[in-house]
Amino acid sequence: MTITNHPDTSTPKTVESVNVTIDGVEMEVPKGTLVIRAAEQIGIEIPRFCDHPLLAPVAACRACLIEIDGVPKPQPACAQVLSEGMNVRTQRSSEVARIAQEGVMEFLLVNHPLDCPVCDKGGECPLQNQAMSVGRPESRFEGEKRTFPKPINVNAEVLLDRERCVSCARCTRFAEEIAGDPSLELLERGAQQQVGTANDEPFDSYFSGNVVQICPVGALTSASYRFRSRPFDLISVPTTCEHCASGCSLRTDNRRGTVTRRLAWEDPEVNEDWNCDKGRFAFAYLNSGRIESPLIRENGELRTASWPEAMHVAAAGLTAASESAVLIGGRATVEDAYAYAKFARVVLASDNIDFRARATSDEEVGFLAAHVAGKKLDVSYADIESASQVALVAFEPEDESPILLLRLRKAAKKGVAIHSVGSVYSLGSEKISASWVKAQAGSEATAIAGLDLDSNSIILVGERAANSQGALTAVSEIAAKTGAKIAWVPRRAGERGALDAGALAGLLPGGRPIADPTARDHIAQAWNVEATSLPTVGRSGNELIEAIASGAVQAVITAGVDPADMPNGDALVTGIENADFVVALENHHSAITERASVVFPVAVVTEKSGSFMNWEGRAQPFSAAFREALTLSDAGVLSMLASAMDKELTGDTRALRKELNSIGVWGGERAGMHQVSAPVSEGTTLATWRLLIDSGVMQEGEPHLAATARPSVAGVGADLFEQLGQPEAITVTGPKGSITLPAAVMNIVTDTVWLPMNSSESHIYAQLGCGYGDAVSVKGGAA
Amino acid sequence: MKLTPVITEHWDDPELYTLDGYKRHGGYIALEKALKEDPDTIIATVKDSGLRGRGGAGFPTGLKWSFVPQNDGKPHYLVVNADESEPGACKDIPIMMANPHSLLEGVIISSFAIRAHHAFIYIRGEVPQAIRKVAYAVKQAREAGLIGKNIQGSGFDLEVTVHAGAGAYICGEETALLDSLEGYRGQPRLKPPFPAVAGLYASPTVINNVETIANIPYIVDRGVEWFRQFGTEKSPGFKVFSVSGHVQRPGIYEAPLGITMRELLDYAGGMRPGAELKFWIPGGSSVPMLTAEHLDLPLTYEAMAEAGTMLGTGTPMVFDQTVSVVKAVTRWLEFYKHESCGKCTPCREGTYWITGVLEKFEHGHGTESEMETLTTLCGQIAGRSFCALGDAAATPYPAAMKYFSDEFTAATHTSADEQFDPIASYVFSGANVQ
DSSP: OOOOOOOOTTSOOOOOEEEEEETTEEEEEETTOBHHHHHHHTTOOOOOSSOOTTSOOOOOSOTTEEEETTOSSOEETTTOBOOTTOEEEOTTTOHHHHHHHHHHHHHHTTSOOOOGGGOTTTTSOHHHHHHHHHSOSSOOOOSOOOOOOSOEESSSSEEEOGGGOOOOOHHHHIIIIIISOTTEEEESOGGGOEEEEGGGOOOOOTTTHHHHHHOSSTTEEETTTTTTOOGGGOEEEEEEOOSSTTOOEEEEEEETTEEEEEEEOOBTTTTBTOOOHHHHHOOGGGTSSBOOSOEEEETTEEEEOOHHHHHHHHHHHHHHOSSEEEEEOTTOOHHHHHHHHHIIIIISOOOOEEOOOSOOOHHHHHHIIIIITTOOSSSOHHHHHHOSEEEEESOOHHHHOHHHHHHHHHHHHTTOEEEEEESEEOHHHHHTTOEEEEOOTTOOHHHHHTOOOOTTEEEEEEGGGGGSTTHHHHHHHHHHHHOOEEEEEOSSTTHHHHHHHTOBTTEEGGGEETTOHHHHHHHHHHHTSOGGGSOOOOOOHHHHHHHHHHTSSOEEEEESOOGGGSTTHHHHHHHHHHSSEEEEEESBOOTTTTTOSEEEEOOOGGGSOEEEEOTTSOEEEEOOSOTTOOOOOHHHHHHHHHHHTTOOOOOOHHHHHHHHHHHOOOOSOOOOOOOOOOOOOOSOEEEEEOOSSSSOGGGTTOHHHHTTSOOOOEEEOHHHHHHTTSOSEEEEEOSSOEEEEEEEEOEEOTTEEEEESEETTEEHHHHHSOOTTOBOEEEESOO | OOOOOSTTTTTTOTTTTSHHHHHHTTTTHHHHHHHHSOHHHHHHHHHHHTOBOTTSSOOBHHHHHHTSOSSOSSOEEEEEEEOOOOTTOOSHHHHHHHOHHHHHHHHHHHHHHHTEEEEEEEEOTTOHHHHHHHHHHHHHHHHTTSSBSSGGGSSOOBEEEEEEOOSOGGGGSHHHHHHHHTTSOOOOOOSSSOHHHHOGGGSOEEEEEHHHHHHHHHHHHHHHHHHHTSBOSSSBSEEEEEEEESBSSOEEEEEETTOBHHHHHHHTTSBSTTOOEEEEESSSTTSOOBOGGGTTSBOSHHHHHHTTSOOTTSOOEEEETTOOHHHHHHHHHHHHHHHOOSOSHHHHHHHHHHHHHHHHHHTTOOOHHHHHHHHHHHHHHTTTSSSHHHHHHTSHHHHHHHHHHHHHHHTTTSOHHHHSOHHHHSGGGGGGGO
């Protein structure tokens, strides 16, 4: 593990250092370095349990005692700061240190059950390992061990075997310091000290799985992995999380072709040592309900087909159409998205392509072209920590990019001023000590214009800004005025990469405007085609859905698109129903595959290599967990389809990545944004976003995770709650219908009601027929 | 050496606990003087007096006060540690019950000196009588304008909060006390930062024992020279000794530091009839025991350290020949096991283990090798635990082994109750002693 202190590179400071000696090795270390960290640098491993480089020292376990010349008692290396001239002697050169460490190790095992053969941690257990290296071969303890009923749930996903606990307090410190969910605490005292929560309430945290990973013994285990495997039977592969745009590095462990668990993988620049519970536990969908072979529609029914037959049918259908389009959802890797972008322009000769299977706006297209596409690492996680201010616009980091929330917490602790511009002041806003810049949902523009930012400020724009007319224009304007930097944080893992790969009408790879002759020349050359053969600006967003619905676009390729995610999903379903020809590349069945002409099964993330570009514009590559998987990536299928249509397109991930990288980003003129002015909102508006753990299809099959979801409630401000007569339930009605949920009083602007976008009993597009920032009516009680 | 009642001088006045009673005996004159002084002068006076902390560690009080950074823009706090829970210690609670205003006057002067505008008195929760007395004293003092805004026209403001602990020995450890006071579970904090820099609510805080603070009015009123006429160079002043155990008149004896245990024993009427001293402990169960050969040592911080023990709280416990050392040590370890906060491994697990083994000895089931084990286990705790509670728990057994190893050897076959009739040690056993 590494400490991720990101020095401010803009103003180089000379780091003061001290000269010290550790076990006779003379070293110069930065002032403030802890003995345990300095010893690591010279390869001396001091035993430890409570120590964690990202948590504040607590010196509780006493396993790391070392001797310092001139200091009468052994000192804990995890909390001892090195000072000039200090002569430290670890267990390697000091009998005192060695005996002290052995003594602590012996004590740690007194009340530990030593049930390694049935413990999940066995084989990867710091206690087991250090008992081997520092412990006595045989125990002198003959008394009765303390026992507890076992196990207990600290929440639905995390289990606790209290008798295994060594009271290192890593979990409780993580909960308080890192996650900001301090409900996990140590209770009782002495040998009865145990981890727990007040009144046995569940440990309510989106980050609860991390405590399982940092537990140095087998006290904390996850319901999904408990008793499933031994660590030495697992094959571990470094991967990248596919659940959101945070870009967390993960480790995927599998056994006999099945993913058994996923862990946060150390990535100091991105997720440090952490990830969220969705990224950790939501992987059951990978294995279940998959489409196994190509399907073609015959007499109105889908039937299994061979690959060549399906290719033949798909090629013929696509060739017959005079205008076609490509819709890709958020799951595409950078390489797959690039293959789609190229396939559309070269094989289909169309610029009708969009990766935004959600609410969109034309204003957003302009914003992405002007401020986001092709700008890699303009704003990074590290920049958040050194910014003067960070403004969040239509963005709820805890639900929409949880690792970014953790970084914002770190920044807030360092004194970065965070402002949340929006209609709701959430628990997440509280955790980052944000100031609340109130704005009605869907009309944030005026509030954004009023922000007092400077050139060291960062504006983090969420994808919901597309639903707030004028908001992106306002962001663009205030950034121009103040010099603040902009970063766009979409929710899905594939969106940022798809944008840079050119999977949006009007934008070729690297953010090149398709209307720009130089940009066209670049791409034509890279793709070995005539510039004149490249299509002109095509359709995207709502216009594209309307064109499909109206029949103007006759053939459609879809990949990872779920109409339920889109406000105009009904129109899309009708369009797909009526389209001449629809090819779906999917891993699970959906409303689209039910209506598609040809369905190709494609690989899920564990079966292919690729990369996801996170919100920073950082490509996070991963390799296939299952190399022998018999599935093709989207690019692989497109490559075959291209051949069937007499065109050439590589399906090899590495070749695609290389090609895209060699094209590079656009350095030329960017189109300015088409200015959009803010609307005037009237009546009650709807504020809504997707909760981290909700009814998303990629969370299916993991009931323990689902049980940690926050409850579906209808949130109103205290005033509105009073006006409605303090009802138990609130009914929200939109054009299509109503949703009734238990009432909750929230910090929310007047005339606004909040609903979860896609949680149990609350699927707002399907049930209400409207979305974020739209007018709704509210009443107390049931409909 | 003569007894020198100062804090305890007027304890025979049943009205001493009231403001009028206290004032009748010259109370709050020191405050009047102090408020006219420069706070730094008071710190210097206390420094010059050489007053050492009466809570057990004996840290120089004035020096502690001088660590508080001045003009740092942060609030300062005075916290009085009134969580007296040490087995054998019984001096702070009597002070609070008999003479609470001496504490309160000390609190006001000390707060003025360290520029604190809020003082907290953290009293052990199991002594409601003391809590009530102190709370009443605070109420009277507030009504009399001795606490509150602009005290006696000096411009000095002070709020005093009396806080009851919830029954944990560990909260007598100063940083655990601060956690408890802040509303957290009482466990010691990692130092640095020290409380003088970041204590209560992360602000500079002085934590002093009740008796220490109760000394302050007298030092301010009567001066350094007067104070230093008592005691020794390194242990100046007088001490409220509480003598307990198998003596004729257990109780509070205020005497200059440097008095010997033999003298104190005399004041306490000597051993009960027919009893002879077996062992004694100078200041609470946390300090190593001594025997009759140490009766003539002066009770000072330095002399006790030289004898391998500590003055501690200065509350001698006296045990006669009816007491089983094995049993006494076991009781103490049971106490430490029960009170270990659980934070650090050596204390949490060590007290659990040792207690189990000692209980075997108590029942006559110990083994020779376990005697050796106990010695090493104590060595694995002493100096390795997070706070002094672990060190204290590692004290009784090695000290007992130094003088009474035979009793442990006997406990490998004979139970403590068989070796020593427990009835004989009870105070009501009377004539059975012989």
